[in-house]
Amino acid sequence: MKLGVMFDRALPPEQLIPFAKELDGTAVDGLWVVEDLGWTGAISSAATALATTSRLRVGIGITPAPLRNPMLLAMELANLARLHPGRLAAGIGHGVRDWMRQVGAAPPSPLALLEETITSVRGLLRGETVTLHGRSVHLDGVSLVHPPAVPPPVLAGVLGPRSLALSGRVAQGTILPEGFSPEQFSALVGHIGAPADHEVVSFIHLYIGPDAREATWDVAVEQAGFLKVRPEEVVMARGSASEAADMVRQMWAAGAQTVAVRPFGADPLSHVTKLLAAL
Helix, strand or coil: CEEEEECCCCCCHHHHHHHHHHHHCCCCCEEEECCCCCCCCHHHHHHHHHHHCCCCEEEEEEEEHHHCCHHHHHHHHHHHHHHCCCCEEEEEECCCHHHHHHCCCCCCCHHHHHHHHHHHHHHHHCCCCEEEECCCCEEEEECCCCCCCCCCCEEEECCCHHHHHHHHHHCCEEEECCECCHHHHHHHHHHHCCCCCCEEEEEEEEEECCCHHHHCHHHHHHHHHHHCCCHHHCECEEECHHHHHHHHHHHHHCCCCEEEEEECCCCHHHHHHHHHHHC
């Protein structure tokens, strides 16, 4: 069971370097960076975090398949994997549908695009010559000149039942978004149907303090809109340090090999420090 920490998209990008350096000296296993439309690019963030640290695994959670040609994505991932062997995890997802429409990148079949992207990227990272003429991806005899000796794991950031089943078939792990209870999370894991070595990652908001309910309300409202639930139903690791630690343990017990907390507030790493002490 592993603990990761997300560098929240709301933080100024220049804070990533001190954030990553401080985490590198803790018991945390990994740092996760994001790629949401209008915020920052995940490849540059991952490269910065990897170069700044010596121990942490850096996870990309997640890059949208509609915005990334699979050949270029494989080139970027291979470069990072060769420079920092064994320290990269690559998440790929559908992308938020409305955001993809905003930039003219909404695919006619998100499922086909994701499956074809993950399949071709994994093949390229293994050093294969890939030819694929699918519904969305078209590659003709391409390969990497410098494939990594140890390909980084490719995870799918997905949610719906069909997408979860797809992840179980073609990806090496699945990333599930923030807000689910342990019981809901366990049910979602059941849709994946993957082998035992398939890594399941749970993202979860983290806030420790007596004002947790009030401080997290706006975040709960935003996530409730994404999940199409009421804000009161959005589950977080919040409250006292022991309450937050108990929620992390429950997510591990529900099937998450990795729980990646998403701390927020004026001093996000202070919440991580309190959580680690309670764990």
